[in-house]
Amino acid sequence: MYARNSITALVVIATLALHSGCQAQTPCTTNGWFGPNCQYQCHCAGSAPCDKHDGSCSSGCHQDWFGPACQYGRLGYSGPGWLTDSDDTTCNTGNTQPVTVTLDTAIPLTWVRVVVRNAGDPSQIQLIFQACPGLRKAKVDDRTLDIECSTTEPVSGVTLSGSGVTGLCSLYISGGRNVALKQSALQSSRYVTNNNQDGWWASHAVDGTTGGDPESSTCTHTVGYPNAASPGWWTVTFSQAADVTRFLIYNRGDNRIKQT
Structure with missing residues (x-):
């Protein structure tokens, strides 16, 4: 086993509201x-x-x-094609209810958004994935409803029930926000070559760029062990406390692996 010493981007997903x-x-x-x-x-x-x-x-x-x-971020899931196509104009093709989807990765959930075909239907949809005494609903518009029900344990599936499901068009399951973006980052060393004197900074892992072009130096890269005195490290410090639910790590284009 060995440690990789380059990162294209780090995406830290948390439940946090926009603020200035x-x-x-x-x-x-x-x-x-x-x-x-x-x-x-x-x-x-x-x-x-x-x-x-x-x-x-x-x-x-x-x-x-x-x-x-x-x-x-929208969490991926498996379910009916009309629900997974990211198109709010394609809807339930019959009278199917309830509708159950399976998440690609089980994680704690916070809220979902549902979009329906006809105005007024969102209020006729119930969300089921665990007991939720504090469940809250917020109407975005006549076709869109946000449902909040935070969990502490990972959830692998979500079920929607109620008469409004027959007009269901879209389900968006929140994976949270990227709270690592533009935060303070440090690393143990910086890889420098004759062809690249000004790349591979720690901040490149939190600049929002995940393309990973190895020639553009938009990644972080430390001096590799054993050339360095010790294995490299990289850290990020958040400007405020966050309830982190998952980490996404993107490697360079010539080492393209995404780890969750």
């Missing part, structure tokens, strides 16, 4: 980012630009993201 904090803030002018000090990354469909102030996407969210400002 109290630090000095400047308007964002950087493409692909929004909010005070450009602290949030755009996640629009088709790589379209988002609103520089609130992150809204006229093209809709990228299929891997949803929710306010498209900031919440």
